Amino acid sequence: LEERCIIARRSSGSLDEGNADPQTPAFPQLEFKRHTVTEDYKVTTQVLGLGINGKVLECYCKKTGEKCALKILSDTPKARREVDLHWRVSGGPHIVRILSLYENFHQGKKCLLIVMECMEGGELFSRIQARGDRAFTEREVSEIMHDIGSAIDFLHRMDIAHRDVKPENLLYTTKETNATLKLTDFGFAKETNLHKSLETPCYTPYYVVLGPEKYDKSCDMWSLGVIMYILLCGFPPFYSNTGQAISPGMKQRIRLGQYEFPNPEWADVSEEAKQLIIQLLKTDPSERMTIGQFMNHPWISQSMVVPLTPLHTSRVLTEDKELWDDVKEEMASALATMRVDYDQVKIKDLDTSNNPLLNKRRKRPMPGGAEGAEEADGGEGWKSGV
Structure with a gap:
């Protein structure tokens, strides 16, 4: 081995x-x-x-x-x-x-x-959430994004698109401070050299629901933009509506590239970081930054000169821990929904739904939802594959 x-x-x-x-x-x-x-x-x-x-x-x-x-x-x-x-x-x-x-x-x-x-260190955002009063800085986000980018760079050089880069699939090796962040779950990965581009849409609609375009490696770049955005502020750029797998309003916002850098969370974040996100979240995949361009961007390649600006991320993730869980459940639901033609799925109208971002700002209680636990099979009943 x-x-x-x-x-x-x-x-x-x-x-x-x-x-x-x-x-x-x-x-x-x-x-x-x-x-x-x-x-x-x-x-x-x-x-x-x-x-x-x-x-x-x-x-x-x-x-x-x-x-x-x-x-x-x-x-x-x-x-x-x-x-x-x-x-x-x-x-x-x-x-x-x-x-x-x-x-x-x-x-x-x-x-x-x-x-x-x-991967005993657990999920990326759980680790940030658990920091407590220790400052989480823009420079640390640069270092984390360099690590994730290194994984994507390796895949893309091998002509493989992951197509499911999301927070749950980014895990730490240990709980130690020097732990390594790694990408997992290749359930939606595809070779990109078999065709000019992937013939099916990326099945992480929370990040990619741009319509019938053909997605290839640019799908992963879009995901990098969303993850970088969350790392810098604690909440995602695009929201669906709680309880609904994916809303027409959210699809429209993603298609049109409608997101903001609201204060106070973004007030002190560097312009370089914001511009990098804008290049990653381009709605036209052909205009989106490639992984090579991303890895060569000064904000990624020169982490030591990225400012040590303290961010709101840890506080936002901690204060809205239940909201974050809802967002993750919503993303999982969206994954299942996008396996069918989303235009054929009856979805609750935007006006009659709750927007988690607005609810968070207004501090209104969020509707809850139980997630069914899956039982383990255990270690019995194994037979050799003859």
Whole structure:
């Protein structure tokens, strides 16, 4: 495994130097183990997360005792694509690493199992929220965006678009201050060199609902703009309406690029940061900044000269913790809704809905919504994939 990771790192180096033929696979051979995962790992019932295509369970390596994450996917062409693309980029900068792959039968179904490094540091925004009184600065946002950009840069050089870059998919390796931020969940990733551009819209409508245009790598750039915006102020640029997967008003605001930099949250943020966001949130994908331009932008490439301006982000995220949870639930709902033609979905009219941003400003109570918990399968019922 270590040898394969070294090969992957070497491959990434050759790509960064521009020496690799983009048509030549520069990644290790996809290898599935067919003996049962429980021979190598103790699988628990603890659910670490729910990905697009499957759940993630806690597990422990029997040889080393290392805590890992086990993603369980039903063996489908879509799951095979996810595994293939994630495997190719595993070992790249700021990308969650795959340790082992298995083909097993679980509860009578053929499954693909991905054993990954366990990201014990939790989600990006949860970490910022937990800072308390410690100042969160514009320079730190620059450093975080450089890390996320490094992951996207690696993917795009490999002709892969992630298409689901969102807060929940950005996790820290540990709870330590020097932890590494990494991108995970390749459930919607696609190769971009098979066609000139992706034929289907990016299925994160919270970030991308620009209509029938063809999305490719520019989808990820749009997501970078939204995440950067939230990091700098604590709330997103575009809001849907609570309880509704996606509203006509929100679609229109995104299509027209209607967002603001309201005070007091944005009063002290540098003009360079605002201009960078504007370049990322261009409504025309062809006008949007590329990852190369993003990584070469002085605000990203020269973090040490970005001002140490304290931001409102931590306070806003803490004060409106329940609102943030609602926004995340809304985003998850929007993901499901966009799998069908959203024009055919009956959606509550904008005028009769609640706008979370306005409610937050007015400090009105938000309507609640229970999210159903998903039970873990546990570590039993595994059979080898013969």
